[in-house]
Amino acid sequence: MNLTFKGFLRLYCRELTGLKTDNLRKLRDSVATTMPAAAEALMVFAAVQDKARYLASISEGTWMERSYAQMAELLDDPEEVSFFLQSPEAPPRYRAVWNAYIARRYAIAGDRLIIAGIREQTLQAMKGRDVTVYRLCKDLGLNKGNIYAFLSKGDNTKVSQGTARRILEYACKAS
Known part of the structure; x- marks a missing residue:
């Protein structure tokens, strides 16, 4: 099995929120109310789909509004998301999303x-x-x-x- 970053994010967001959907509005609602730990993973998931700005716009009025607007600017290019997450400029909670992917990917190889x-x-x-x-x-x-x-x-x-x-x-x- 070749686990892609986008595929991992899809599963990771579902795991963190407990929802079986890729719908950004439903995932955002879950993050805004009951599952704040999934906030960073959701933004990265949106970014790899070239929907970071969309997620930021539908998050207006929530506690994630400001951070999502800032991250939408930084994660503007879906092709560069993984490079940004590995850089020192990435906030630690966003780097943690990349680290979770690497851990899962190499767990499969170890298995x-x-x-x-x-x-x-x-x-x-x-x-x-x-x-x-x-x-x-x-x-x-x-x-x-x-x-x-x-x-x-x-x-x-x-x-x-x-x-x-x-x-x-x-x-x-x-x-």
Whole structure:
């Protein structure tokens, strides 16, 4: 999975507000009343969509009005948002949005490295034992195509870390 910054922001705003929408007005209402911690993420989400000025204009009369107007000026170019957030000029609460993205993005890469290590252990455990991929899939109720791609081709995106661990446990117990 290739997590883009815009995709992350979409999910992050939904997570922070508890809403399942990308509607800036609804998200703004949530930030203005019950979820102020999502304010910076919402502005950055609007900026990457080239809607920072729009969000600032619909935020008039709320507690975010002044800060959103200032940030709309700084986040005017959607192509430059990520560069600005990494710069020392970015306010710390806005830099935190970028840092959350980096943490989530590299967590996925770290997970894939762990899955690769589990794959190697599984292949070692399967050697010399009477464990076939077919039997493993049948006993664990797994999709054969995904497990073949994982074990034979080394495609670490085909299984979750939990599934990889289940496969390893099965391979270690089988005799």
